[in-house]
Amino acid sequence: MVQRRAPLKLLLKKVASKIGVKGRLSRSDIEGIFLEIELDLLEGGLALELVDDIKKHMISYLVEREFRGDPESFLRNELKNFLIKSISVGGLDLRKIIERAKEEKEISVFLFFGFNGVGKSLSLVKTAKVLMDLGYKPLIAAADTFRSAALEQLEGYAKEIAVPLVKGDRGADPASVVYNAISKAISKGFDVVLSDTAGRRAMDRNLAGELRKIARVSNPDLKVLVVDGLAGSDVINQCRSFNEIVPVDALVVTKVDAGGYVAAVQAVYFLKKPVLFLGVGTSITDIKPFFPEEAVNFILD
Ligand SMILES: Nc1nc2c(ncn2[C@@H]2O[C@H](COP(=O)(O)OP(=O)(O)O)[C@@H](O)[C@H]2O)c(=O)[nH]1
Numbered sequence: 001m002v003q004r005r006a007p008l009k010l011l012l013k014k015v016a017s018k019i020g021v022k023g024r025l026s027r028s029d030i031e032g033i034f035l036e037i038e039l040d041l042l043e044g045g046l047a048l049e050l051v052d053d054i055k056k057h058m059i060s061y062l063v064e065r066e067f068r069g070d071p072e073s074f075l076r077n078e079l080k081n082f083l084i085k086s087i088s089v090g091g092l093d094l095r096k097i098i099e100r101a102k103e104e105k106e107i108s109v110f111l112f113f114g115f116n117g118v119g120k121s122l123s124l125v126k127t128a129k130v131l132m133d134l135g136y137k138p139l140i141a142a143a144d145t146f147r148s149a150a151l152e153q154l155e156g157y158a159k160e161i162a163v164p165l166v167k168g169d170r171g172a173d174p175a176s177v178v179y180n181a182i183s184k185a186i187s188k189g190f191d192v193v194l195s196d197t198a199g200r201r202a203m204d205r206n207l208a209g210e211l212r213k214i215a216r217v218s219n220p221d222l223k224v225l226v227v228d229g230l231a232g233s234d235v236i237n238q239c240r241s242f243n244e245i246v247p248v249d250a251l252v253v254t255k256v257d258a259g260g261y262v263a264a265v266q267a268v269y270f271l272k273k274p275v276l277f278l279g280v281g282t283s284i285t286d287i288k289p290f291f292p293e294e295a296v297n298f299i300l301d
């Protein structure tokens with residue numbers, strides 16, 4: 001899909017120029033502009049729901065308002081503040097999560113899930129590296145027993161950072177792989193089990209059941225939904241359908257190096273969950289923290 005760049009900037013320009021012509025705008029003026037550029041907004045990767053929320057917000061502060069200064073910078077500021085406020089949901093303290101879990105049950109469990117090919121396995125390994133840098137010992141549970149290529153790839157990544165991995169036979173029950181990894185982690189003094197899972201499509205009830213079972217068996221302390229930064233507005237569907245299967249605690253948004261922040265902003269906007277990190281490349285150290293203001297500035301320019 002070809003994504004149009006800067007759909008929100010186009011919106012601001014349109015509204016500002018209409019203000020320039022008409023002085024003040026009515027509700028139907030604003031609705032007319034949204035209708036006129038709806039396709040550009042959607043093609044720019046914005047979900048209909050977000051476009052609607054922006055429209056409502058704009059109507060609330062714009063209708064019959066008189067302008068003196070530059071309307072475009074006023075509009076930009078309003079929209080910027082609205083978006084920043086909507087996606088400022090606080091950070092994640094991994095240390096706290098791990099230490100709290102340790103008191104109860106010796107180890108903590110992080111579960112990674114999401115659609116096929118979004119970058120779950122690489123993101124899991126990136127997380128392992130973050131944890132090692134914090135002084136913790138992670139163990140990987142290779143619970144994607146669905147595809148043998150997935151296992152090989154994960155083993156390759158794990159080797160790169162010298163993190164041990166527990167695996168099962170091809171086609172083995174993934175929940176049992178996670179269970180075994182947890183037993184090993186407790187007996188061998190690991191701190192965190194990072195559980196990979198097979199890619200899931202929302203319509204695949206079987207895999208949804210499997211994911212639920214893994215969550216039930218392993219009682220994760222952090223349930224991380226990995227979404228694809230190139231998914232455009234579909235990121236909302238990914239968030240919704242997975243959150244229904246397993247309630248999400250945190251997000252990883254991948255491929256931000258290739259797709260920018262549109263998906264990241266929308267994922268946080270709809271789930272109101274913190275971002276563990278953004279994936280910004282294919283190396284294990286290619287991660288970046290999510291700063292709402294930086295993300296919003298990016299999508300407005
Ligand atoms: N450019 C870029 N590529 C990524 C990123 N994260 C993952 N990938 C690539 O996306 C592809 C799928 O990743 P993988 O971890 O196997 O996805 P999974 O199927 O969800 O486990 C691989 O080619 C990764 O190298 C990222 O942040 N940036």
Ligand SMILES: [Mg+2]
Nearest residue numbers: 120121144150
């Ligand atoms: Mg994988």
